[in-house]
Amino acid sequence: MSLDSGIVLVTGGSRGIGAATAALLAEQGDRVVIVDIAPEKPEGLTATLWPEPFDVASEDRVSNGIAAIEAAHGPITGLVNAAGVFGKMHPVERIRMDNWDRELDIDLRGTFMVARAVGVRMAQRKHGAIVNVASVAGMTSGPIHAYAAAKAGVIRLTQTLAGSWGRSGVRVNAVSPGFTRTVALEAGIASGALNADNLTRSTAMGRLVEPIEVARAIVWLLGPHSSGVTGINIPVDAGFLAGLAWDAYGGLPGPETAAP
Template structure:
């Protein structure tokens, strides 16, 4: 993958931005895109903002990106919105629809547009950002099902495009210190200490750690790996069930 072009959605912030840095450090060429405009001096950015859930915009921008920058060898779907923690009777259907649209439909549309081009060229690697919520449960009634569907979509597309030489994998971050999570802490809805207490490594995940895992999955070091979902969670999934037994032991 050395020198090859990798498109990263949601690249303006958090995990997407960290993926861009990790991809560059691994010798690939990141191209960041987002719904929000980038500073004009950002050298790695596609300067036309677009919404990944908008079919017309995705089709138009992917074509424009390849025409201007060359063929995409990698795609990372990091654009997403975190779920609203509301009871089903309180969660408005327009919020449910918007989370599904960005987190699932957007991932599908980007995969469809970029993956089919990769398949025609018989090479490429895609990483979808899911979540530990995809394989557990949480009071986020649209976000959780959307992320579970992203994991299933990842396996489905891996089987679809594997014969054409395109790999498709997912990375599921645990609680990762990004602006989105910081907003959750600031609002009082989420509590940092509680998240740390249930994770085996007793800490949050740093965005750069997700970035490194994504860069590795994109690259030739992972050339036989497709259709997997890799948790990068500081031991959240293995630690959380210990709550039923009184919690993790002290170090």
């Protein structure tokens, strides 16, 4: 795929879903620049690493950084907003407002600031595609209040930006991963905060999502095969949303109950 000789910028590209997306884009011949608050090039990645720490929650870093990246590497024609932090699980009465602010600042405000800085430039050039990484947490209820609110915000923001720039040739879409096997998720399991069996029990497919599966949806939304699509949110969740309510009816059937 070619994004018309521009570059694709991937935030949070040093790890996880961002890194998998950068690798897939680079593999298919796109020129990719990754930025991260902790800049590090994943092993074997042929994308360009922006060497300075890029904090999506810092207004100055974002506006100066986007200008500097375009000056160095050319126009951004594709943007993947994959930088993010996980939500802390706390009972409502114990939520610390510094944690609340951090999650909203990075996951919602940061997504908006990068999308705006890049999208305004794309709209002036009448060309571009943006994909925001939201979460099924933004579509459901769970004990991650700030994170769920931030991700619901990202899904709605995706539509407001799609409405703003649709006639200027800029498409804006979202993907909502389910529980995806990244270092961040593995760390949550290792620390005991998350339980691998609980994470997969409610999914129709009975498993976690792999980062490459989210990356494939992102790459589709960035590329020409989705040219008529804007303002949508694609869950990539191994059937988490489809399986969620089944516990109320006794649980999802196992493979042995399927018709022969």
